[in-house]
Amino acid sequence: MAKRPSKRTNDPEGLRRRILDIAAELFQSRGYHATSMHDIQAEAGVTGGALHHHFATKKALGMAVIKERVFRQVEETWIQPVQAAKSAAEGIRTVFKGTIAELDQRGRVLGCPVNNLAIELSLADADFRQALHGVFQAWRDAIAQKLRDERNKDVDPEALATFVVATFSGALALAKTEQDTAPIRACAKQLAQALPIRR
Amino acid sequence: MAKRPSKRTNDPEGLRRRILDIAAELFQSRGYHATSMHDIQAEAGVTGGALHHHFATKKALGMAVIKERVFRQVEETWIQPVQAAKSAAEGIRTVFKGTIAELDQRGRVLGCPVNNLAIELSLADADFRQALHGVFQAWRDAIAQKLRDERNKDVDPEALATFVVATFSGALALAKTEQDTAPIRACAKQLAQALPIRR
DNA sequence: TCCAAAACAGGTCAATCGTCCTGTTTATAA
DNA sequence: TTATAAACAGGACGATTGACCTGTTTTGGA
Structure with missing residues (x-):
């Protein structure tokens, strides 16, 4: 039985880790204020919903x-x-x-x-x-x-x-x-x- | 003869100095990116026109x-x-x-x-x-x-x-x-x- | 006195900011 | 299977950002 091609696979820990990695990288290279949540979103390849789900505010992410x-x-x-x-x-x-x-x-x-x-x-x-x-x-x-x-x-x-x-x-x-x-x-x-x- | 109460006295050097003083102070205490041009405008008590006249961009001010x-x-x-x-x-x-x-x-x-x-x-x-x-x-x-x-x-x-x-x-x-x-x-x-x- | 340029007033503008919303999909436990 | 919550999608929101515009006032030289 062929598996239906799933469009998404939930990986909360992996996603959280990826966001943190990218945020740490951008905060270091550009600084905190010079890095926008949109930058992190785009660079990490996540949607706004996912980003907000894991980190409700920029301060929490920081x-x-x-x-x-x-x-x-x-x-x-x-x-x-x-x-x-x-x-x-x-x-x-x-x-x-x-x-x-x-x-x-x-x-x-x-x-x-x-x-x-x-x-x-x-x-x-x-x-x-x-x-x-x-x-x-x-x-x-x-x-x-x-x-x-x-x-x-x-x-x-x-x-x-x-x-x-x-x-x-x-x-x-x-x-x-x-x-x-x-x-x-x-x-x-x-x-x-x-x-x-x-x- | 009573002098007409002048509404404004041009003092380009003084105004420029005041803007620079305030900007230097705010850049040091809050940081460059965390300080907006509006903050400087308000804190220095100058209008947007005056600020832009002396410093066309934030970078120029920096x-x-x-x-x-x-x-x-x-x-x-x-x-x-x-x-x-x-x-x-x-x-x-x-x-x-x-x-x-x-x-x-x-x-x-x-x-x-x-x-x-x-x-x-x-x-x-x-x-x-x-x-x-x-x-x-x-x-x-x-x-x-x-x-x-x-x-x-x-x-x-x-x-x-x-x-x-x-x-x-x-x-x-x-x-x-x-x-x-x-x-x-x-x-x-x-x-x-x-x-x-x-x- | 007149005039051109500098100095300043006050507001507009599109772009971007951080936050948050509603909806859909996925995982988990009963 | 089914119910429930977590995980995620995709955008909307008002506020703020830096830049800049038009119009008025002041200044100083002719």
Whole structure:
């Protein structure tokens, strides 16, 4: 018995994931306000009904992007590598090197996903600010914890972790404006001198 | 003879300056895309005709804000103080300290004006990117030149200057998201250790 | 005094924004 | 099978956006 050619197959999780992926991509490359719901609709290939079904408002979509995409990116590119490294300094160096290599390979520098949204949305909405603050905090905490484990009395773990996060975010902002990884390389070099236990 | 009560007094330069001031303020606190021409019109107390007469497009207004306001802010808060300081390290420390004091006094942290616009506009428009790149360059050059004057063989002036600019921008982004100057203080402390000739 | 250009007033315009509506199809459990 | 809710289609909605237009007033040089 031949199956009637179904016109549609419901896949709520897959659709939701596709919308989130596209939204995260567009929010990073164009910014939140410069990306319209229609853009996301067209780019993801979904109808307005489907988009509204999964995310009733643009803010809900933005919050989901932060909590389910941006946070995960920070976990993957920073938190896990730092935890897995044999020392904080080693982990930080590795992440910088990896970032530079990845961006050199790709054409464009889009900047730091957390920082991009943080700057555009922190003052616009309290919920956005809190969510982004949480991402920064987790990022910083992972580095601080690694530094704490090393029990180096010359090191202030919290301050140094904040310093690393700030420098990375700033370096990517400069690289974005310059469309070149040179600023990141300069910061990686200078930061290496400021990190403990050179080896 | 009593003067006829004139309904209007033309003051093109004053009006232009007022529009630029308001636009710079709104672009910094709300962002470029989140600020409408109507917002600027209302906030500056000018008519649509006057606004359009001085700035035909929003982009033209944005470019003028970058070149005539943001650039000037960087000159005043960074370039001049660094040039006037007895050493680069001393100048950098002074600017950080001044920024912290100013922000602690004020309620809100709006972030770095250059960085705010750079992140939102660098990928959106080539002219914006170039203009903002120029501001970053002037900022960095001033610090690099001061470092070069000191002829310290252990210091790479360009790299260290980039490092300082990145750290400052990133620190203000963190402070903006946290609405607290703590990240800037942490960065100032860590940066001081990385600067040459501690005194 | 006269006149051309600049400065400004006040509103219109199509396009686009985010939201939401009604209807249809698909999946799920009884 | 049947009922019920979730998933999705496709557009409509009023509000707002940036641009710009015509008309009036002011200004400064001839």
